[in-house]
Amino acid sequence: MTPVLSAVRAVANDDRVGLFDLQRQRARLESDLKARIDAVLAHGQFILGPEVEMLEKRLAAYTGAAHVMGVSSGRDALMIALMAIGVKAGDAVFVPAFTFAATAGAVVSIGASPVFVDVDPMTYNMDPADLELAIAEVEAEGRLKPAVVMPVDLYGLPADYVAIGKIAAKRGMTVLADAAQSMGGAAGNARVGALAPISATSFYPTKPLGCYGDGGAILTEREDLAERVRMIRSHGRQGTGDAAMVLGLTGRLDTIQAAVLLVKLDVFEVELDRRRVIAARYNHGLRDVVGVPVMPDGLRSAFAIYTIRVPHRDRVRVLLDEAGIGTGLFYRLALHEHPAFRHFDGRRLAVSERLTGEVLALPMHPDLSDEEVDRVIAAVRAAMAKV
Ligand SMILES: Cc1ncc(COP(=O)(O)O)c(C=O)c1O
Known part of the structure; x- marks a missing residue:
């Protein structure tokens, strides 16, 4: 099973905060x-x-x-x-x-x-x-x-x-x-x-x-x-x-x-609002220790994915996993780094290449509680203090 599939299938487990959770929404x-x-x-x-x-x-x-x-x-x-x-x-x-x-x-x-x-x-x-x-x-x-x-x-x-x-x-x-x-x-x-x-x-x-x-x-x-x-x-x-x-x-x-x-x-706008509240809470709790998403004036993100940017990303990911926090890598490879697309390479893509080593997605779905968001924030802060 790929990591993405296991995240999709994750059933709410009281001890872990999953990257995604479709079961709470289904129950609702x-x-x-x-x-x-x-x-x-x-x-x-x-x-x-x-x-x-x-x-x-x-x-x-x-x-x-x-x-x-x-x-x-x-x-x-x-x-x-x-x-x-x-x-x-x-x-x-x-x-x-x-x-x-x-x-x-x-x-x-x-x-x-x-x-x-x-x-x-x-x-x-x-x-x-x-x-x-x-x-x-x-x-x-x-x-x-x-x-x-x-x-x-x-x-x-x-x-x-x-x-x-x-x-x-x-x-x-x-x-x-x-x-x-x-x-x-x-x-x-x-x-x-x-x-x-x-x-x-x-x-x-x-x-x-x-x-x-x-x-x-x-x-x-x-x-x-x-x-x-x-x-x-x-x-x-x-x-x-x-x-x-x-x-x-x-x-x-x-x-x-x-x-x-x-x-x-029918419930989409309410869920989007909740995603934005969660993103703002993450940004507020993390902006002094990691790179947080920008929210440019006039643009509204759907926050499908909430991604921070950190040095020592893979180590931070392991520490979060140990703390019971699900994370994801979107994306570990830029397009020209995939074997299927390598032959279309040829341009300088420095920002994309740098991002692949630094991005880390944190739990994001409308059924996350404030307490869970705060647990994630605390775990990221603790991990950053260790790396
Ligand atoms: C940026 C982007 N393009 C295309 C797709 C493909 O969508 P699907 O998985 O529904 O084929 C995805 C989704 O997974 C995506 O994130």
């Missing part, structure tokens, strides 16, 4: 979850049933995106969005080097080439200045065509879409937001899903809005892209037609997952 929502799932079992429309459409409409209203399409996972959301945009072999897709492997995987699986961009040392999101450099390098080399910029809203904090949007617009490039971690985040009055022309999110169980399996969604303001996404997620077929109009895949969100998400959407 149990009767509504059962009623929604039972309704799906009774009507039997397991693929693209009424709950999927209901969820898509509610997410459109919540985010401000004109069109929302439920799909099979966050990675599939990225891949389908790239296919809908028309990205192909010979195209360059600019992605931050410090993110989950799926960001690059989606690009490579449609035959395009990821170009790794370094991240900002404060927000850990794509650095617009390095994006400019990377595009100039690709243009000078002349081998690939700059096509798409794919920023990631790391840990839930929206990327700098204003600066990145300007850079992309100058060259006619499309911005596709990898918003897998940031549903519920916002910039000013605009929510994630409406910060870029097209966004992809994930409903993986531990995400702020998570289902009980794999799931994701694509959100867009563009009717043409929405139409193509609907075809691609369903074998390339248009509506009820049987002809494959474009190359498609089995990429739909299933109805039972949509039913689970409808229940969780």
Whole structure:
């Protein structure tokens, strides 16, 4: 079992504070979850049933995106969005080097080439200045065509879409937001899903809005892209037609997952508020001993993950484990350090490389009590005194 899976499955254990805990939320929502799932079992429309459409409409209203399409996972959301945009072999897709492997995987699986961009040392999101450099390098080399910029809203904090949007617009490039971690985040009055022309999110169980399996969604303001996404997620077929109009895949969100998400959407804002209160409590209790997340003015993080930055990270992690505190490493490898993506390397990615050795995720979920947060803070402070 991988560490991530064991964290997902962690059942509340009174002595340990888990990195994630889905069981407390399940207990809180149990009767509504059962009623929604039972309704799906009774009507039997397991693929693209009424709950999927209901969820898509509610997410459109919540985010401000004109069109929302439920799909099979966050990675599939990225891949389908790239296919809908028309990205192909010979195209360059600019992605931050410090993110989950799926960001690059989606690009490579449609035959395009990821170009790794370094991240900002404060927000850990794509650095617009390095994006400019990377595009100039690709243009000078002349081998690939700059096509798409794919920023990631790391840990839930929206990327700098204003600066990145300007850079992309100058060259006619499309911005596709990898918003897998940031549903519920916002910039000013605009929510994630409406910060870029097209966004992809994930409903993986531990995400702020998570289902009980794999799931994701694509959100867009563009009717043409929405139409193509609907075809691609369903074998390339248009509506009820049987002809494959474009190359498609089995990429739909299933109805039972949509039913689970409808229940969780009812309490989503309350849970997000709790995540932010926990993050503020951590920041207050830890800012003098470790690097804590920045909370830039005007940006609202969904706090999918709460990450500190520490020297001697692996030693601190062992000490926290001994103190009964679950932690996670997001991410131990930058994209160009994964064997699958090494051959796309070639740029200087100093900030990303440094972060991989220093980041440490602390327990974060809406059912953490203040006492548990304080236990984590005390344990981190004690560990820092020892290293
Ligand atoms: C930044 C990022 N992109 C893409 C994905 C892929 O999402 P999924 O696991 O739903 O395929 C994830 C999630 O795990 C992620 O964190």
